[in-house]
């Protein structure tokens with residue numbers, strides 16, 4: 207049994223151990239590393255132990271050859287400089303999910319940059335305006351590249367460190383593996399997955415491991431930064447008899463509150479920061495379980511033998527980032543009507559300017575979802591905003607499936623009191639949700655479903671903010 211008092215610094219060297227230890231220890235460090243030289247993120251092949259022994263290792267694609275890629279920790283307001291080196295056999299890019307970034311650095315192949323060919327590099331240099339939990343992943347054939355393991359955490363630290371004993375990153379993913387532990391490649395373009403719930407895996411991992419362990423001491427207060435990097439699974443997490451408080455969603459602080467019915471639902475691409483007081487006894491364990499399909503223990507808190515430290519009684523609250531408040535009353539209204547998919551209403555869908563019956567569109571182009579009757583990236587933006595204009599997007603889910611709707615370059619909120627800022631909102635089947643944002647970041651920004659097969663099957667559009 208180790209008996210160490212884990213300090214924040216210890217933790218940094220542990221965090222995302224798969225990433226940091228296997229590729230480049232320097233990468234996990236903070237800002238100063240970025241100042242005058244780029245930090246290189248090499249997208250390449252590697253292996254991961256996703257199955258418990260005696261299961262075979264899995265060939266993956268990862269940043270630095272590991273999954274997840276290195277945890278990038280920077281300070282709010284920093285300018286960071288990262289060099290993508292593409293050692294894959296496919297073109298790729300990196301998108302910095304949730305960062306209110308310079309448009310040219312947003313990493314969307316075909317909209318904000320050309321995809322980076324194999325063997326080439328691309329420099330991303332940008333400021334991080336908001337503190338919080340963010341992540342990075344490719345934005346080219348993302349349904350395949352992310353299913354193969356290309357993703358990592360981007361943590362932007364508050365200027366003053368909040369009062370916790372540990373700051374832990376937990377990236378949860380599901381994988382579709384065959385009996386030999388190999389990634390199931392034949393189904394990458396499966397029309398069934400595209401038209402139904404997306405690619406759901408049969409193996410879950412946290413930080414690239416079948417059952418991640420978090421060493422803790424009884425009485426500690428921890429911040430757990432959960433990131434769902436599944437292609438399409440909505441994770442449902444339980445925490446045994448712990449009582450986590452939600453303190454941030456998609457990187458943005460919220461008034462601390464308990465989980466509804468003790469379960470945390472977290473849709474693809476969403477993040478939830480939890481504050482947990484570790485109330486278990488020394489020498490015991492507590493599991494995090496995933497219950498969307500059966501019950502799987504995906505991670506363990508492992509208490510050391512040290513005598514408990516006293517539980518904190520202080521209130522905890524993160525400082526909000528400064529986002530501009532949309533003006534609800536005068537916001538310009540934009541409709542985004544989702545149709546198509548399996549068991550959806552059959553109507554005509556436009557694709558690249560041509561009208562199709564859905565069956566013909568599936569057969570010829572593998573497309574079956576639409577926003578406002580259009581599949582795939584349209585020529586014309588969903589809306590074009592004056593800088594600083596408040597926009598209300600009414601999202602109507604007229605399909606038989608939930609969708610994780612993501613807007614680039616901006617965070618949005620619903621109108622009711624206390625509605626959180628988000629960058630990805632789960633819109634359930636039959637639901638209508640209206641979100642408000644201030645279009646204050648110039649450029650061309652994607653809106654899409656983050657269930658990556660739905661995106662591939664047509665759920666993609668964009669909006670423009672004039673410079």
Ligand code: C2O
Pocket residue numbers: 301303343345475612614652654656
């Ligand atoms: Cu996580 Cu279009 O992005």
Ligand code: CU
Pocket residue numbers: 608609610655656657660661665
């Ligand atoms: Cu969707």
